[in-house]
Amino acid sequence: MFFLFPLFANGTIIEDEEDENRLIENHAVEKLRFGLANHIHYYKIKKTKNTVVEQRSGRHRLLDHNLILRAIFQRNVIHKSYGALGNLFEGASFIDFGSAILYEEGAVTVRDLYEDEILKPHLFKIVATDINDTSFDHTRYIEIHMNEREPFPFAFNEIPVLLDDPEYIRILTKIYAKDEFSPVIFRSTNSGPDLFYTVEEMKEHFASILSANPNRNILYFFNRFIFFRSVCSEQFQLIGTIDEKIGVNHSFSAWKYVDWNRRSYMDAFHPNWRYVNLINETYIAFGDQADGYLRIKKCAFERRMRYFGNKLKKTISKS
Numbered sequence: 001m002f003f004l005f006p007l008f009a010n011g012t013i014i015e016d017e018e019d020e021n022r023l024i025e026n027h028a029v030e031k032l033r034f035g036l037a038n039h040i041h042y043y044k045i046k047k048t049k050n051t052v053v054e055q056r057s058g059r060h061r062l063l064d065h066n067l068i069l070r071a072i073f074q075r076n077v078i079h080k081s082y083g084a085l086g087n088l089f090e091g092a093s094f095i096d097f098g099s100a101i102l103y104e105e106g107a108v109t110v111r112d113l114y115e116d117e118i119l120k121p122h123l124f125k126i127v128a129t130d131i132n133d134t135s136f137d138h139t140r141y142i143e144i145h146m147n148e149r150e151p152f153p154f155a156f157n158e159i160p161v162l163l164d165d166p167e168y169i170r171i172l173t174k175i176y177a178k179d180e181f182s183p184v185i186f187r188s189t190n191s192g193p194d195l196f197y198t199v200e201e202m203k204e205h206f207a208s209i210l211s212a213n214p215n216r217n218i219l220y221f222f223n224r225f226i227f228f229r230s231v232c233s234e235q236f237q238l239i240g241t242i243d244e245k246i247g248v249n250h251s252f253s254a255w256k257y258v259d260w261n262r263r264s265y266m267d268a269f270h271p272n273w274r275y276v277n278l279i280n281e282t283y284i285a286f287g288d289q290a291d292g293y294l295r296i297k298k299c300a301f302e303r304r305m306r307y308f309g310n311k312l313k314k315t316i317s318k319s
Contacts, residue, residue: 012235013206014227016274019238023225027194027202030223034195034250057100061255062109062189064242064268065221066116069185071265072219073122076279079239082230083292085276088217091124092183093176097163098191099128101145101156109189114154123185125176128156131192163193164204170212180215181304187221189247194223210234215303217296224248228275232299240271 014020071077075084082088099107107128113119114126133139142158155176163169173184186209188194193205209220210229220227220236224244227236246254246268271278 013203013210015233015235015237019272022238023222024199024203026223026225027197028199030195031198057103057108057190058253058255059104059108060112060258060260061253062187062221062247063112063255063258063260064247064263065109065187065189066112066119067263067265067268068226068240068242069113069122070116070118071269071278073119076265077239077269077271078277078279079228079230079292080275080277081292082232082296085219085228086122087293088230088296089183089185089219090122091178092122092185092217092219093125093127093173093178094123094185094187095127095129095173095176097129097159097186097188097193099130099156100191101128101130101141101152102149106145106149107152107154107156110154124178124182126154127176128152128154129159130156131161132158133161161192162197162201162205164201164208166208166212169208173213173216177216180307181300183217183219184213185219185221189221189223190250206236210236215300215307226269230296230299231303232296237275238272239275240269243268243270 132142
């Protein structure tokens, strides 16, 4: 059985109240500007490059995420309590919510991840998702893809319009994760949860993500924010933001004019110095990094023991 808001101190989903207020305020503005019913209707009837997409997409639009993930796996992003984030997310599954699977060759920002040879060795599975809206023939995205398109080289899955059921999220994650304890990276950027949900729906979505994955380290790219939840915590930390002039720019296709050969993760990532440092910016003693790594390993071990202890109790009670 899953419990949502009572799990969290003061009823919050983000550790710092000011950070949660930033999320709520930004979400309310994004919803007002791009996610109301009239916007959704416009997106559904507007043809874009011989297809219909809910939001403008395109190759390289979210390539800042690639740059940040590269920096993480190259151990350039150091959490002040847990050490190098790359150590915590090796072998993670990446699940993208709302991947525009019919746009151009399909799920183009997910393809950018899949084709990234630097990231490929570090990710266990890459998953695109989309809804199957039966209210319009041309928004039956899953059906159209299955019947008319070539298969993706990566996994893809149908998701409901509202991702607020912890059990559904738990099963979805379990299908694509290495095991019950392996890390997961979620993304909702220019899609349903970060644009079309109400504030309350968004908060329930976050709470469900947390409740569904108590034994995993979680990274969540949500709109312009980057959230991290360790197995030592019940809440997310806002560890930084992406450059909002590029990936979440709804005014024009700014990402098309970026020299991606010269752009670095330091251009893409604005860290929240309260939680993380960049290895190029600050010297962090190896001993401090090791202490942080051991701290989170201890939490993970305790979670694992609790998980198997509960399974054993259930087995005994049934016998």
